[in-house]
Amino acid sequence: MTKRDTLARRDTVADPSEAVDQLSPVGTGAIWRLPVTVCRINQFLGERTAGALLERAIAAAGDASKPSMIRDREVVPDVRRSRSCQDFAAPELLAAIDEVLEAVEHTLGVSCRYTEPHYSLNLHNDGDFYRPHQDTSAEFAPRRLLTFVYYLHRTPRPFDGGELRVFDAAMPLHTGTTGKWAERTWRDWAPEHDSIVFFRPTAWHEVRPVSCPSKQRGDSRFAVNGWLCSPDPAHRGNDASR
Numbered sequence: 001m002t003k004r005d006t007l008a009r010r011d012t013v014a015d016p017s018e019a020v021d022q023l024s025p026v027g028t029g030a031i032w033r034l035p036v037t038v039c040r041i042n043q044f045l046g047e048r049t050a051g052a053l054l055e056r057a058i059a060a061a062g063d064a065s066k067p068s069m070i071r072d073r074e075v076v077p078d079v080r081r082s083r084s085c086q087d088f089a090a091p092e093l094l095a096a097i098d099e100v101l102e103a104v105e106h107t108l109g110v111s112c113r114y115t116e117p118h119y120s121l122n123l124h125n126d127g128d129f130y131r132p133h134q135d136t137s138a139e140f141a142p143r144r145l146l147t148f149v150y151y152l153h154r155t156p157r158p159f160d161g162g163e164l165r166v167f168d169a170a171m172p173l174h175t176g177t178t179g180k181w182a183e184r185t186w187r188d189w190a191p192e193h194d195s196i197v198f199f200r201p202t203a204w205h206e207v208r209p210v211s212c213p214s215k216q217r218g219d220s221r222f223a224v225n226g227w228l229c230s231p232d233p234a235h236r237g238n239d240a241s242r
């Protein structure tokens, strides 16, 4: 409740001593659950383009992948276990994202004008996971405005698990905290070949553990995962008109 709402309600209470009791008629155990919006598009690039991108991803995974980091600088295997290729290029994916961006912005309530993409290729193989996290915070990567994750895998799907779990936002009314972990609710999204999801980087999410019996790199759960980021003024050069 905002200060303005509080004042407005107080105006209608005759005896000011009653005001405190009447501010909230909701019990102390109440939690407001707010589902987090996810935009998901299936068959995003189409069979041929997705197949070619998967072949490139499999080739890159063999040569150039390294253990994934968190906060762009630390390998912390209890939090994140996967491999990443930082210099994987997917221009066809960026072009397709551009085509749907207006609809996604509208649905998620974000504006991505003047943003630039930053992305990498990530592979989850047997036993890999990424524990619950947010993709942005005031201290870390505050310029990320929109998260996208595009999935690729061989057919038939050579792994189990690996769902993207997106947690509902929970707002306990009386504790001033973000709620007890055990009370959280969520929705799982299957990492289906040639599908993409978009959500706000502030959403809590995780990658559920993957089981990949063959343990071969090419059988991994592949994801091109990135963000549209507002430009860093420090890198803007002399072009003040952007």
Ligand SMILES: O=C(O)CCC(=O)C(=O)O
Residues within 6 Å of the ligand: 122, 130, 135, 149, 163, 164, 191, 205, 206, 207, 223, 225
């Ligand atoms: O692969 C996914 O489904 C999500 C990965 C993720 O959350 C991340 O890299 O920040």
Ligand SMILES: [Fe+2]
Residues within 6 Å of the ligand: 133, 134, 135, 205
């Ligand atoms: Fe993430």
